[in-house]
Amino acid sequence: MDLGNIEEPTLENIKLLVSDILDSETKVLKDDIESLLTQKEQIERSLEKKHLELQELKCSIFNVIETKISDREALSKLHQIKLQSIDLYDFLSEMVESALITALEKDQDGDIKETIEEVIKDITFEAIKEGSLNTIRIRKILSIVLQSAIDIAEATPTKAKEILSATLKGIRSGLIRSIDRFKQRLAFMPVEAKHILIEDYDTIMEDLNQTDVLFSQVIQTQADENSDAIKKILLDINKEMRYDLEELVHISKETADIMRDKFSSFAKTAVKKADTAMKSQTAQEAKRMGKQALGVARVALGSAIKSAKDAMDSK
Numbered sequence: 001m002d003l004g005n006i007e008e009p010t011l012e013n014i015k016l017l018v019s020d021i022l023d024s025e026t027k028v029l030k031d032d033i034e035s036l037l038t039q040k041e042q043i044e045r046s047l048e049k050k051h052l053e054l055q056e057l058k059c060s061i062f063n064v065i066e067t068k069i070s071d072r073e074a075l076s077k078l079h080q081i082k083l084q085s086i087d088l089y090d091f092l093s094e095m096v097e098s099a100l101i102t103a104l105e106k107d108q109d110g111d112i113k114e115t116i117e118e119v120i121k122d123i124t125f126e127a128i129k130e131g132s133l134n135t136i137r138i139r140k141i142l143s144i145v146l147q148s149a150i151d152i153a154e155a156t157p158t159k160a161k162e163i164l165s166a167t168l169k170g171i172r173s174g175l176i177r178s179i180d181r182f183k184q185r186l187a188f189m190p191v192e193a194k195h196i197l198i199e200d201y202d203t204i205m206e207d208l209n210q211t212d213v214l215f216s217q218v219i220q221t222q223a224d225e226n227s228d229a230i231k232k233i234l235l236d237i238n239k240e241m242r243y244d245l246e247e248l249v250h251i252s253k254e255t256a257d258i259m260r261d262k263f264s265s266f267a268k269t270a271v272k273k274a275d276t277a278m279k280s281q282t283a284q285e286a287k288r289m290g291k292q293a294l295g296v297a298r299v300a301l302g303s304a305i306k307s308a309k310d311a312m313d314s315k
Contacts, residue, residue, distance in 0.1 A: 058086055083126050092127055092141065096148035099123065100163065104156060112159070116166035117173065120145060124174025125181075133182050135207045135214060142171055142218045150226055153233075160230070165237050172215060172241070176248050179211065183255040186262060201263065208256040212245040 062082045069075050099119045103112050127141045149167035153160040207214070216238060223234040 055086060055091075062086075083122065092123070092144045093148045096120070096123060096145050097152055100149060100152040100167075104152070104159065104163075113162055113166040113169075116163060117170040120149070120167050120170025121173040121177065124171050125177045128174065128178040129181055133178070133204060133207065135203075138175070138207075139214060139218055142175070142215070143222060145171055146218060146222050150222060150230055150234075154227070154230060157229075161233050161237075164230075164233055168219065168237055168241060172245070172248060175211065175215065176251050179208070179248075179251050179255055183251065183258055186255070186258055201259075205256055205259065208252045208259070211252040212249050215245065215248065216242070 059082075062078070062085075066075065066078060069078060100116060103115045103119065107115075124141065124145055127145075128138060146167060149163055153163045156163065219234050219238040223231040223238075226234075
């Protein structure tokens with residue numbers, strides 16, 4: 001590594017020299033990283049394609065089984081199993097629209113609220129339950145379900161308020177059921193899963209303490225992104241439901257309390273492990289850089305004070 005001669009030790013000259021050295025010394029590793037990133041993208045695309053193929057194959061298998069069953073009760077049980085076996089996230093929008101259209105077509109007595117609320121509760125629960133309980137994922141699922149219902153409501157303006165009111169109640173019930181399931185599973189969670197949980201401990205605790213806010217924010221966001229007519233309906237329903245979120249707040253608080261009681265000591269163990277990790281080479285380098293950054297700041301501050309003092313002395 002040749003540092004050469006720096007005629008003028010300006011920041012720009014040193015920066016150019018260091019940049020040349022870094023490019024030269026790290027070229028092989030950078031090329032390796034680029035190659036691995038390309039492979040990673042190819043693998044991710046391949047995984048996405050295979051995942052979709054798996055979903056489609058599962059659906060086609062269920063469709064074949066469906067043709068073999070004539071008993072209505074058995075068929076209903078099969079549909080329930082299908083709902084639990086397919087990753088609904090990929091089909092969420094289309095499934096909600098299909099369910100709502102079917103409910104409207106089969107509406108006999110003019111009251112479709114209970115039917116819509118029940119089907120939306122089931123779809124929301126099944127979509128949330130197998131994945132991580134984090135704000136980003138849940139917000140996405142609730143938004144997709146609500147927007148799909150909005151599309152149907154706009155196409156059926158005379159039933160818009162009924163559709164949206166039932167949809168929001170169904171979403172709330174599905175969310176409550178998902179959190180309750182998570183609460184039940186905390187007691188039987190294997191050690192491996194606990195490690196994953198602890199890594200995300202703070203985030204999950206924060207999310208559990210604001211599920212009512214998340215629910216209202218999803219409604220507000222969708223209201224802002226749609227027509228004035230839909231916005232008014234959604235905001236009116238949100239206002240009415242504000243006092244109906246007690247159960248959601250209660251189950252979320254209960255789950256957070258159980259998680260805190262059960263895993264706070266486990267989290268402390270994780271902190272100790274993190275403390276051990278701070279002795280690693282990477283951590284030591286981070287400490288060095290922190291001290292160096294402080295040194296740079298002190299030099300800069302000292303120069304600024306000296307410049308100000310010199311300016312005052314010259315007056």
